[in-house]
Amino acid sequence: MITLGVQRSGSTLLAGISGHLDEHAGTQLLQALEGVTGQERDLMVDVHHMTSMDEGGLLHLLDLHRRAEVMGLRVLVVGWQPQPQQLMADVAGIPGPGTACGERFALAGFRRLIEQRAQRARHLSDYATG
Secondary structure (H helix, E strand, O other): OEEEEEEEEOOEEEEEEEEEEOOOOHHHHHHHHOOOOOOOOEEEEEEEEEEEEOHHHHHHHHHHHHHHHHOOOEEEEEOOOHHHHHHHHHHHOOOOOOOOHHHHOOOHHHHHHHHHHHHHHHHHHHHHHO
8 A cells, every 4th residue: 555645846746655556556646647737847756655566566657657758747756765676677687686777767668678577477476366
């Protein structure tokens, strides 16, 4: 479960996420884009207090990023914590602890790669449990 706080400062939306970002957080996460007027230029997503994330949560974060870009917003995600970064590294197939996947998240190609692999991992997990 996450807690989402949204603030406006000039042409920037600041969305702060705290808690565990999982497959059930999609609707709540998209609330960050409610009320976008078209005057905003940037969406800054602060994940300093996002303690953990699973593949479903990663897919929701990628969806938020894509929707914001379609609305014409530049997106920056800041404050990556170790577990979410390690999850992205694992999903992307980048070996080793402490990889800088948070910095790579800004790259569209990396986002596409982790989205495809996270969808595959979620599908395999659903297949194994279902």
